[in-house]
């Protein structure tokens with residue numbers, strides 16, 4: 001008896017970042033878009049909480065209770081007064097520490113999978129509240145699609161998306177720590193007033209219309225200068241994708257994955273080929289957006 005949940009990665013099509021708050025977080029206007037790269041989280045009853053992970057980046061994933069999937073199982077078990085004795089297997093396809101919310105995906109996936117396995121039927125708003133305790137990006141991994149995240153990114157307003165967007169992702173050699181990138185953002189802004197983050201109406205309209213050209217004109221990531229400062233070679237990757245015909249090139253969230261918006265499927269293939277030929281990244285993935293949020297694919301039997 002086991003439950004498998006599939007959970008998407010994300011790209012931030014707009015990441016407007018405000019000044020550091022007293023609690024160390026930053027207020028955001030964070031426009032998330034779920035993309036069709038997925039981790040699969042399978043939970044099976046076991047004699048104790050145990051995590052395993054497979055996939056090309058598996059060796060970088062912590063297998064102790066710091067793993068967000070373990071934390072999710074423990075949080076849900078704690079609320080329902082039961083033990084979290086499950087084997088959690090993560091089939092990982094989302095790059096680790098890549099700014100694509102892979103850990104958040106596994107947290108949301110494990111939460112939904114345990115809820116199903118244990119037959120709890122936890123209401124959606126309670127699941128979202130647990131997600132927010134686990135991390136700022138985790139609620140979005142549960143809902144998928146597109147959404148504006150305010151506060152530290154955890155307060156979500158779903159956004160309409162009127163078409164399919166073609167994305168190419170260049171995976172970098174190495175990772176970037178999210179707190180380090182926010183810290184570098186603070187350093188770069190030192191002595192200046194950071195503007196209050198606001199969502200761009202032009203960007204939400206481009207999403208609503210499914211208009212890739214208009215979206216390309218409005219995408220933006222306030223963490224990009226910080227990510228480039230810590231990982232300067234990403235500039236070459238961004239240039240290579242732009243020269244390959246991408247409509248827009250940007251760092252995904254805190255990076256170091258770079259994201260390229262293409263006009264259509266054919267153009268996405270050309271951008272991918274140009275990136276591979278440029279030798280400026282570890283590998284390249286093509287994906288469609290929007291993707292659905294965490295979804296049970298193999299229920300308990």
Ligand SMILES: C[C@@](CO)(OP(=O)(O)O)[C@H](O)COP(=O)(O)OP(=O)(O)OC[C@H]1O[C@@H](n2ccc(N)nc2=O)[C@H](O)[C@@H]1O
Nearest residue numbers: 024025026099100101135136137152178179182253254255
């Ligand atoms: C930058 C973003 C963009 O979506 O994602 P990634 O690119 O890392 O995937 C997010 O803001 C990352 O969210 P997430 O990875 O869930 O962060 P959390 O676990 O909540 O926080 C980790 C650390 O990041 C910093 N942090 C995070 C969110 C936020 N609004 N302000 C912050 O300053 C804080 O230093 C915090 O201690």
Ligand SMILES: Nc1ncnc2c1ncn2[C@@H]1O[C@H](COP(=O)(O)OP(=O)(O)O)[C@@H](O)[C@H]1O
Nearest residue numbers: 061067068096097098099100101102103104106
């Ligand atoms: N299930 C998980 N998968 C990946 N990383 C995890 C997981 N749980 C905790 N982590 C930790 O979170 C860090 C950030 O990973 P990840 O979520 O993949 O990147 P990002 O925050 O850039 O989107 C990793 O370096 C790892 O130490």
